């Protein structure tokens with residue numbers, strides 16, 4: 001995998017999902033899903049609870065490897081040109097390239113600085129000046145630097161919920177991923193904190209490819225370039241966000257976005 005998004009070949013999608021079937025034990029959760037996520041775009045996954053959005057997101061960095069009985073039985077996922085199921089792919093390295101931000105913000109009970117420096121330190125960076133630089137850069141990209149620069153040694157769990165979520169985004173960025181997966185990143189936040197995170201997402205696509213699972217359809221329209229609608233494990237429709245919300249091709253998409261079910 002290339003070291004940074006800038007080195008990615010132009011025109012090749014960041015993620016290619018090709019005919020994927022996925023099971024938890026006997027339960028068939030994803031059915032023949034095919035989609036491309038273009039570089040430096042924000043793609044939203046929407047659909048009623050249990051339709052498989054989070055499962056697909058977790059396939060992208062092989063988080064499902066950690067779930068007993070969970071497996072892809074058909075198809076493949078290509079990220080930055082490599083089949084991520086390939087023997088040569090180290091899942092730990094993959095998770096560095098494909099970072100994840102969770103629904104419930106989860107900073108370590110350590111200082112703000114240590115939270116952001118954690119990843120680079122784990123990768124072997126010991127130089128204080130290099131760590132200082134990555135901490136500042138990541139916090140700036142997460143639009144949090146001005147709020148915390150004078151209290152980097154304070155405990156992270158003392159920040160507001162919205163600040164903690166932006167800190168988790170900074171922590172993810174500190175190891176220089178190309179892709180950031182976000183699983184309902186605003187569901188625990190109030191509207192003001194949600195607005196900050198949405199503004200942040202819009203700014204981040206200059207540097208990253210982002211896939212976001214959201215139940216909030218206004219959020220999908222505000223932040224995403226493309227939207228995929230899932231229903232019972234099938235990807236029903238995938239198009240520009242504008243098309244999906246203004247003129248969907250499929251009746252099930254229309255019913256869902258107009259609140260008739262879900």
Ligand SMILES: Nc1ncnc2c1ncn2[C@@H]1O[C@H](COP(=O)(O)OP(=O)(O)OP(=O)(O)O)[C@@H](O)[C@H]1O
Pocket residue numbers: 024027029047048049050051052053054055056067
């Ligand atoms: N670890 C697991 N073991 C077994 N079944 C699971 C597991 N995780 C999820 N499932 C099941 O797989 C299906 C898809 O779940 P998933 O979390 O991907 O859906 P989702 O669309 O993200 O739902 P939500 O919007 O509620 O988060 C559901 O029926 C769920 O119960």
